[in-house]
Amino acid sequence: MLTILFRTIVIYIILLVVMRLMGKRQIGELEISDLVTTFLLSEIASLPITDTNIPVAFAIIPMIVLLTFEVSSSWFLSRFPILKKFLSPLPATLIFDGKINRREMLHSRISLDELIGELRQNGISDISEVKYAILEQNGKITVIQKAECKPISAEQLNIEVCDNGIDHIVISDGCVNKHGLEILGMTYEELENILNSQKLKKSDIYLMLIDDSKKVKIFKKEKN
Amino acid sequence: MRSFIITAFLFLLMLCIIFFNMQYVRKSADYIIDCVSDSSFEKDAKEAVKDLENFWNDNISKISLSVGYKEIDRMSELIIDLKAYVAVGNLCEINRTRDLIAETASDISRLEKFHLENMF
The missing domain is CATH 3.30.240.20 (bsu07140 like domains)
Structure with missing residues (x-):
């Protein structure tokens, strides 16, 4: 167990240094520490699953070590941003x-x-x-x-534009999405009124969207 | 902050488990080495092998928590071999197997120590 613990620490630090020296192009969307953790975690997790000669403890220890490094590094970086330049290259x-x-x-x-x-x-x-x-x-x-x-914006042309916000799912495949209703600040009765005004039942609707300006879009189920 | 505290707790718990397990494995390995190196082994080999086998069977589940199955299987095989050699009285093989058991036990113990050899 002790050997596994120290090996994980050594490999993590070496990988971190290697990735840092490789530069920004190898990183992709993740931070260096995130990338190293992702690399190692996927390998560590798969080994004891496929190889029954490896005790599960040999995977649990590195996972806990990596979790500790990942959480503590993000915690320290958020409090001491100066440390970030050691881990991530500057823009x-x-x-x-x-x-x-x-x-x-x-x-x-x-x-x-x-x-x-x-x-x-x-x-x-x-x-x-x-x-x-x-x-x-x-x-x-x-x-x-x-x-x-830069392209000319509506603001530069002094044109008023209507901002409808984003669409929220209210009914999905005949089922009411309570979360969508909550975001829109609508009640179940209000939804029923909209459906009644359009002479529709919930079960007839495949998708119902309402945007922030309360504009309703309904996609009915296709009848076979 | 909550995830940081949970992680720190998990890490400390893991360190405690590693520490106590390390002590346990090292003590067990020392016991096995003493058992096969002891001069009493020559006097009553059958009794000594029985003690060793009982000790190993009682502790195998705890030791295998942190020791690889390769070492565990090797030790189990060597103890079975030693038992067979003692039964037929093959002194040459008994001594060779005792040495191999001692070596395997010191390997198990070494893996639970901070050694550069283990790192690389």
Whole structure:
């Protein structure tokens, strides 16, 4: 048990250092510590399931150690943000005011093809339109266009737009979704009134959505 | 905060279990080594093997909580072998099996110690 405990700690620290040195591109959407924990947990959990020669305790100990590291690291990082720079690389500005920062590109090991591809994915074909392109801590590239290249908003045109909010599911496959009604602040009777006004029964409805402005959308069940 | 406290509690509980289990396994391994190295073994081998077998059968479930099945199976096999050699009186094999049992017991004990050998 003691050997397993120390081995888990050693491997966790080594993996953390390796992933930190690999840079942002290998991380994906997760934090480095999250990624290391996910890697290790999936392997640890599967071993005693498939190999009956391994006692379950050999998987429980590393799992508890990883849980402790994960919870304590996020706890400490939320209280002492300065520690974050040791675990996660700082954001890197790859393009500033339409100019590519070659030093940061080399440092972050991002190729021009990758950068241009990311810009294309953001709907930008001309680098000179970019105010900032920042490689974030999770490995994603945030692209911010120059003000003159940004699409015109309704606010800039002084046009009033109706914000209907989001749709909430009220009836799903004939069943009332109480949570949806609670969010909308509606009662069961109000729902019944809407259904009666449209001469519908709950059982006839496949999906009923109501948005924040109380606009109702109903999709009836198809009759076979 | 609640998850942090629960995790800290689980971790401390695990450390306690590891500590007590480590002591237990090391004591058991020491007992086995003493048992097979003892000079009384030569005087009454049958009785000594019976004691060893009883001790092993009584403690196997607790020891196997933290010791791998490979070591557990090896020790069980060696004790059965020793019992058979004692029954037929094969002195050469008895001594060889006693040494192997002592070595397996020290391996079990080593795994419950902080050793660089265990780490890498």
